[in-house]
Amino acid sequence: MAVSGLDVFGLWIGAALSLCIFSFLYRDNPFYRLAEHIFVGVSAGYYMCTGYWQVLQPNLIARLQDGDWRYAIAAVLGGMLLMRLWPKYAWVGRWPLAFMVGIYAGYNIVYTMQAQVLAQVSDTIVSLWNNPDWTATLKNWIILVGVLTSLAYFYFSVEHKGVIGQAARVGVWVLMITFGATFGYTVMARVSLLVGRVMYFQDVWTHTARWLGIS
Amino acid sequence: MDAFFCWDKLNNLIGVLFISGCIAWHTFQARRGARPFIRRLPALGALDDAIGRAVEMGKPVLYIPGVADIDDAQTLASVSVLERVAEDVASYDMPLLVPNCCSVVMSMTQEVVRSAYAKAGHPEAFQSDYVRYLCDEQFGFAAGASGIMMRERPAAIFYIGNFLGEALILAENGNASGAIQVAGTATVSQLPFFVASCDYTLIGEELYAASAYLSQDPMQLGSLKGQDAVKAVIMFIIVFGTVLYSLGFTWVKDLLTP
Amino acid sequence: MKREVPLIITFVAGAVMIVQFYTLPLSWLGDLFNDFFNIIVTCAYVLGAASLLIANGRKIQRQAPGWGYNAVLLLSLLATLFCGFCIFPQGGLPTDAGTPFDWIFQNVYTPMSAATYSLLAFYIASASYRAFRARSAEATILLVTAFMVMLFRIPLGELLWEQLPILHYLDIGDFIETWIIGGFNTAGQRAIMLGASVGLISVSLKILLGIERSYLGSAD
């Protein structure tokens, strides 16, 4: 693979900026601040450009050009949102806000019911005996008892005393195992990221060496 | 009729009607005067303590409403917790910093915080850069928010809402800055970090309960009671369905399968 | 008027989304509203960039402490916008591969995003050191589970386990998958999910009915 000077320059820029970010581990310093401000500026710009070319252009502008005037409503609502920039007319921005909140409130109700409540309850209904092997049986018991006791922990209208209190205590243990497992898994994920960065620095070096004709 | 209604979603409709009915009934029951008992959540007491400490030290309070947009109910729940926190902080005439990851959320939190200062009688104390938009990218946001923690040295930091990978960056830097930290999220993958790094954590549904509890509005408390009733029914269905299923009757499970 | 209209809009939009879910002839309305939603969200990016411009512009104007950084932020924002809107390659879009915009994405945005993310590897280590202490029964459970899942799902951990007397007959990877992940973790995740779903439906309902309205701000 041919490596151009521009590629190598880019890689070094990226590596330098990465090092600026890593310098924060030592303490807050001007290099980090520089990188931080570049990062914030570039990502705000990045989101705006991709948003325009991948959403507004095809879904709004192209459709309006095709004469689908329903989309003018969306354009007006979007414009109203921008009124937030003028404090005097900021209240106008509540309309699109209310529209968005409404859409998702309605959406949440029906889809959460479908995907979370119904699906999870139905998955929790399992066979407590008559399983092909004892591991399945034991696992099903763990899931049933675990779900019930953890749900007891989320009971707000009763003090955690007596039976509910004991169930909630077992529930907390189940939750702690859940958190522990998630934590353990996450360690792997996070370390992978760091490994990825080390490989990136390695790549920077091999590309530079290739460009210089060393290797 | 077949061409009009999706019959395979009937179980969903019944479920939605049932939950809505349950919550609505308890809510309006509460409005008629039956003030329901709600257990005190320890993390909420910590909110007050943390604000109190900030006032004593004369340092700002930092409130992060998560990184999700308003299409996430956690963000909305967070905004309503923010409303109470802002009223509290504003009544002491202290600065409340709210960095945002989404501009729509920013326009919402700005409104809430500005109103809170006005309500507390200190409209002039609100400065427009208290509530700011950093950037949509979660790590750009984390970098910016960590910077704010190190420079402004807030005495109390609240992380309430939907958080992703940046949760630990925020919580560890907040910890290093020496602040009291209270977190609340329903995002399971980030809960362990908040549990490990923060002083108090609202777990899952507690986040939604928090806004109702803080408002002490009987209707809101009534809705919590309604949620409990729903959970009781869910637990009953699970036990009942499991026993029947183990005996070989699968109809409960079949009815629920979406 | 300033509050009533938004509440009505919220209710109508929500009701439409619910009704279209159950009825076939109205599902187009759901799609249309979703399109609208996306368009408004994208307009919000403009709002974000504009508020960045205003906030940083003010600081530069006032020459507030550290205003040089704000200038850097503005410059990088404007440079990205310029590349993303004005530099068209032949027959393509400014965001295509090989454009200056793409170069910024590859060499500025991606490395910094990945570097910030990878700071997590360090923070997770310091959090483990500071917070994972067997203080109480709950903390011990968390600690032991995390320790096992972390150590025995990597090649080196498996190798260590196989050196242990007697215990090595137990397939540790399988044990973690079946009992910890498949058993307890599934139960805990499910309970949190169920509880949170009920809370979520309740919040959504309260929003539609106008009981929960803090998102509108509390005064005019």
Place this chain on the structure above:
Amino acid sequence: MLDKLSSLDRRWIFLAITIAVIIPFVFPLGLPIKVSQQTKQFYECIEQLPQGSVVCMSFDYGPGTRVECHPMAQAALYHLFTRRCKVIALALWPEGALFAREALREAAKETGAAEGTDYVNLGYKAGGEVVLRGAGDDLRAFFPNDIDGRSWDSIPMLKGIKGWDTIDLICAWSMGKPGVLEYVRVVGGSYHRPIITGTTAVTAPEAMPLVNSGQIEGILQGMRGASEYEVMLKRPGAAARGMDALSMAHVAIAAFIIMANVIYWLNKRRDRRNSLVGGGA
């Protein structure tokens, strides 16, 4: 000494982790990689696809988790193209579309697959779950063009593709929301298409209940899953290269946890002894 250690400056920990990660790159350990059941299942899902099957591959990750998801995508594309399957790539994350382009080009170079007949990149669409649902019966309505602006009709392999029910397998690379959960909800729930996924190690526990209930048929978990898959394909890549470093860093963190607890325990014992002495005086 104990007090000093129990409030150890976290920068020492940072330094130790840095060293643990870098050493294996200088002196590789070559630890064996054992293939797990889940990875085998994932492999089989692709292995059993008939020739010419159409797979929809969703690139739902950003630069941050590229190191975990990208090797999976590269390996799976290689696997699919050598089995003569067709791939429709799309992205629910803005950066995903660019990673898709990169992965597709590399795999095409490696296997000789051709753009337009063997694969197409439909690009990114904002909206997450909404997109999946909206595209339900007519993908074309949401993706009228591919990422380079070619119209749907001009792309030969899209002939006959309508909604999700014309897709044989969904393969989602997922790091959060939107991601595989959205696919399970919409495409699995309403269209009953088989779904396989590769997730970051963080999202894996969240996806496991769905794997157990059969809603997801195969899963690659994080970098480890990717390295196992690479081993199965006999095509070692980036993931396998990083496994040693991954192991070392884990051991370092484990050592810190043990150390913290030993110190905690010693401190507690000392305090108890001191308080006993104090009580006697």
